[in-house]
Amino acid sequence: MTDDLEGRTALVTGASAGIGFAAARALALRGARVAISSRGGERLADAQRALADEGIAAAAIAADLRHLEEIERLVEEAQMRLGRIDILVANSGGPTPRPAVELTEEDWRAAVPAVLLFVPRLVRLALPGMREARWGRIVAVNSVSSRQPIPNLALSNALRPAVLGYLKTLSQEVAADGVTVNAVLPGYTLTERQVELAAATAARTGRSSEEVRAGWTAAVPAARLAEPEEIGEAVAFLCSPAAAYVTGQALTVDGGYVRGLL
Template identity: 40%
Template sequence: MDFGLQGKTALVFGAGGGLGGAIATSLSREGAELFCADINLEAAEHTASSIRSAGGRATALEWDLADLGVIAGHIAQIEAKNGGVDVLVNNTGGPPPTPAAGQSPELWQQHFQSMVLSVIAVTDAVLPGMRARQWGRVITSTSSGVIAPIANLGISNALRMALVGWSKTLAREVGRDGITANIILPGRIGTKRIQFLDEQKAKRENRPVQEVIAESTGSIPVGRYGHTGEYGDTVAFLASARAAYITGSTIRVDGGLINSI
């Protein structure tokens, strides 16, 4: 199946991590040229180098999403090299595990800027080019917590939910411009983030981490954590020309974990 991504330019955030790196790799396999953005330039370059070694085209960018002042310069750099961003994958890091109550306004503000305002500002920066070309994909990765809030992830649950409302509203505004906007959310995908959360839970509950993992995978209908490539391939399909009629949607990649319709 031809995804129609040959000649397209994709900007993927968090591309140095497990999910972001898998997304960038999947998009590259379908012919897109990648800009791999991450706060850790070495990690971004690792993903970009891997893509280039496989015959793809990729550039690493050091990009701190908490710094809104760098957006214009980075987008201008991409536009000067490639003419603009066709596929934007908003994939931010997650805040530390916390209860919802008792967190300082400063902590809320810090993560609101890096997880929500940054996504909105970057998207606003690339939309004029997408509208001019009458083609674009805005894909925002969130968390299963936006459907079924996860215990002790109060900040994440709240802030990622804001992105769901924003994306749905955006989809209605840009649909006639050939642009789609969708939310994709992972269940428990085997990344360092999931490993960290499992370790933190084991520590809080004074249990062996393997016991926590067994309990966690036991609650998933397919009986395992997801593979990062499975997540990346789903994003690649949503970015494709084949998915032009899918917009304003929330797509779960969770192995059946979320216990709701």
Template identity: 40%
Template sequence: MAASRGLGRAAAHALAGSGHDITVCGRTPDLLAEVADELRDYGGVVDAVQADVATPAGVDRVIRSAEQRLGGVDVLVTNAGGPPAGRFLDLSEEQWNAAYQLTLMSTVRALSATLPAMVRSGYGRVVVIGSSSVFAPLEELTLSNAFRPALAGLVSSVAREVAEHGVTINLIAPGRFTTDRVRDLDERRARAAGVEYEQFRQRAQARIPAGRYGHPEELGALVAFLASDAASYLTGQSLLVDGGLVSRTP
């Protein structure tokens, strides 16, 4: 889901490179067509669906297409563009409702549409791409701070219900990666601080123990692992991938 750019795109490449036939979706036709062409180079079947996962119709369109073109969904990767930045007092009720549909309900609907068949077949892999805000709130990202932890709770709860049927569900909580979303947020914060973007980024990287932002391909590799048989005993977890920025004792 939401595979036309950033972390979703990297996840799609990792799965296609691991031999999966794949359905990808996105809202922008040109970007979606570009990604589909790239994925076809791996040799598998690629199904590209224009859809907005923040809507029930969009999620339904993606899952139905995967069932018709690929015969079903064995691996589900839920993903959605992050909700807009903003402080609590600056957010409208409409923005709260939109973020709820995009960030939480897109995954709820995708799980509802795919888990019954996975349970019947005795096999399934679900990977939810979330945010490090699951573990620590991020400045001026109130909507993400509210709904990403809800995703983690959902993953932990549902994983216990379906584990006996050979279905695993895990969440990846990425920190700062080199994506358009992170750059947009950094540019916003740089303007607020009155500094140049590159100066702001250097300061941000210096606070990360690894000394850099993550590469989307690194997250894609983790998605591919969680989707594999090697990860069959790993479920119900939220995996923080942030170069050591968030200090936590698990």
């Protein structure tokens, strides 16, 4: 393990579990001081304790990313606790699984802040400090659904590519300031979200969750689902000094699941 992020600070959202937690841990193991955030409660406290058990002192800040005023308070508090934010990992929970034909106005209204808007909101608040320092890393956790739409995930399939369009534009605007902007696109990853999605697909198709998971596994050339740590490592690489010339990219980490070129 390298300590190439020694002296750097990171705010990781959606970090009480799954991919966000793994990303925060990976950054901390490379030497960054991290602030982890989620809606709070026991899950966030447990995550902070789990990091402490490994000798990682993380600040924990509760905020619901669906609300602008909470994001403002989160970034302000993270800046106060960390001194500044060098690295922003924008991650949250996924949207409600639904086929396109069943989407309601309310589904769209709920998903837009939760999947799309929280990213530019976090960026708008964290970016000025990075530009001033002439060093920054922004990584958003997106999905393979941006490359290959996933059945029953119409909201993800529609909104994730919008996030990528925003990030690509941003990456070109801030590259000369030493700030890189990238996304990681996980494939099927063994987290609580994946358990929920298997249950939702099972309920819809009359199969068991185990059968659903076996079907996903069969669709992955690597013949297994990802461990959250494997996604966390990809996030950490994009935040590292070694990735200084990598910007505007969407790094798919999917065991070969996406069948398209690149």
